[in-house]
Amino acid sequence: MRIGELAIATGTKAETIRYYEREGILPAADRTDSNYRDYSDNHLAALTFVRRARQLGFSMAQVRELLALSDRVDNPCQVVDELVREQLEEVEQKILDLSSLRDELRLMLRSCEANRIGECRIVESLARPLR
């Protein structure tokens, strides 16, 4: 299949696919006579793996590790599990951070009783010293 088909099949822009190849995340495809990239089902599977890991919030570096690990079918899977656990911890931390952000924004919104910017508590609370 050509790059455009692979792009549609995986919901990835063609430019991103070429970028992954440049970065060594995806193996290079065969070329047709006219130098078009020609992808196999293996490429489809690999790109699917990559995109899914990226959607799950794994960094490119983590995706590289996951790809390398997933090839070693006979190795114990603890290392994979640990990567997932670390990613889970990071996501949980981000949720906590965003939740306090959300609380603060909600407080700010509730605080506005003025209609002039000069008296708006929202503007005031932005101008408050940093904690």
Added chain:
Amino acid sequence: MRIGELAIATGTKAETIRYYEREGILPAADRTDSNYRDYSDNHLAALTFVRRARQLGFSMAQVRELLALSDRVDNPCQVVDELVREQLEEVEQKILDLSSLRDELRLMLRSCEANRIGECRIVESLARPLR
């Protein structure tokens, strides 16, 4: 005050302060005879405002808007409030997205009953087609 003091006072790196000046987020400071930047309390207040808005997750573009608005003390504050409301909506959406990520990662972790990568459901679920 010099850039280093302002940096400490606001918890901002000197390089970031210069970057804000380049970007027009902060007004340029006066210069001493030896060409050092010389900041006033107004600069301190402005940078504090910027940093707080950034900590609350506002983009640089939004910070620009907030700064412009906060100067027009006689204008109605609805526009500011609306910016905050939009930011709140974005944060809430991010929390939702991360929460489903978290759920999926938790599911993956619970699914691993193998000890070989070849049978690990975690690896399987990464290789699954994209939704």
Added chain:
DNA sequence: TATGCACCTTGTAGCAACTACAAGGTCAAG
């Protein structure tokens, strides 16, 4: 007075993970 050291200056380049051109080649349909 020298000298060491922290601080300041400008300018440039790098980070992540793409995304967006530009300028041109290929291929099938009408």
Added chain:
DNA sequence: CTTGACCTTGTAGTTGCTACAAGGTGCATA
């Protein structure tokens, strides 16, 4: 035979900083 969709490479832009490099300044100390 031309149109239009697709492909190629290469380069540069995005966001919000951060990290140098190479040199100038200011002040305490030997």
